Amino acid sequence: MRILIINHTEMTAIGGINKLIKRSSEELVKKGHECIVLSINPGSLADEEVIKGVRVIRIKSPLSKYLYSFSIEFYRFLAKNIEDIDPDIIHVHHYRSLLSPEVMYLLRRRGYTFLFSPHYERLGHNTLGGKYLFNFYKKITKKIFNWPVKIVNNSDFTEKILLEDFDIEPEKFVVIPPGVDFIRDLEKELVYSEKKEILLLSVGVLQEKKGIQYLLEVLSLLKELSQSNSDQSFRLTIIGEGDYEPFLKSRARDLEIEDMIQWYEPLSDEELHQKYAEHDIFFLLSREESYGMVVAEALAMGTPCIVSNTTALMEFTEEPGCFGVDYPPDPRKVTDLVLDLVQSSIKIGPFSDKIRTWDEISEDYEKIYRSLLVERG
Secondary structure (H helix, E strand, C coil), X not given: CEEEEECCCCCCCCCHHHHHHHHHHHHHHHCCCEEEEEEEECCCCCCEEEECCEEEEEEXXXXXXXXXXXXXXXXXXXXXXHHHHCCCEEEEECCCCCHHHHHHHHHHHHCCCCEEECCCCCCCCCCHHHHHHHHHHHHHCHHHHHCCCEEEECCHHHHHHHHHHCCCCHHHEEECCCCECCXXXXXXXXXXXXXXXXXXXXXXXCCHHHCHHHHHHHHHHHHHHHHHCCCCEEEEEEECCCCCHHHHHHHHHXXXXXXXXXXXXXXXXXXXXXXXXXXXXXXXXXXXXXXXXXXXXXXXXXXXXXXXXXXXXXHHHHCCCEEEECCCCCHHHHHHHHHHHHCCEECCCCCCCCCCEHHHHHHHHHHHHHHHHHHHC
């Protein structure tokens, strides 16, 4: 099959959606399929290159970053070249981008069938203006969910809220969670009570909604406790970048915990695997997630997780080794949970089908793509 994948952002950039596109495409190429990823060029990257067998085409569109990724250049390129690309399957990603309805309109007009992965979140905005703009956007885009032949979601939760927010035929839905690179042998129980230093970890885009500010409060409380009990100390590693970083660093100074935190820019997959394995507890205290790929990755590496008991993250609390807390998190209750975990033996896994490797996930994509080809005749 020749598979055309459309996303407004660069697949090698940080972010769960980009990683899903990159890794699932690589695995589909290994299975003998041709994958073409079409996206907006974020800067001075090559107009076209091949990355691990995946053909990447980037369209220069300087003004699109000011227009929520609406792009005349992208539309013109696709209109001119789609017949030459001649895809068997077209898969459009991301609801929070004006590029998606723009492209889907063109595909519908030209008579193409396509799939859509909305990666839908209700609360992903960071500003009051964003909230009202999003509500307006929902009203003007409500019909686009009738256009794709299938809607692929990351979680049951995302499917549920889409059904609540839009008039969509339930038979359109397919749930395929993102994958992980590999799953460690997880037969042993973890015991941290003898460790002198407990290593805490946060990975992801540095945004207000990710809840890292609550984790800083937890670290401050743990510092107070460790000063009165020298048996155990705590250290936090934060991996990521984003517009919330200056606030987080300022808050860490105010709480006098700067010396307890290590900051890293986004790491390679291999370096990230190592960080998961080295750390004792992973945190994602987010307000909203359509899945939570970093939680799956941490669990797969054998690292216990504490997540906010909200949106799609609630599904992870059914996995052995993942623990939920109410949102917004109460720092004292989270601190108590951390102390309970480090004094307990923790069993990670075995996991449900929610946590599987990318080669298994790509089989799900392959199956749904082939079924659409059969239906189309």
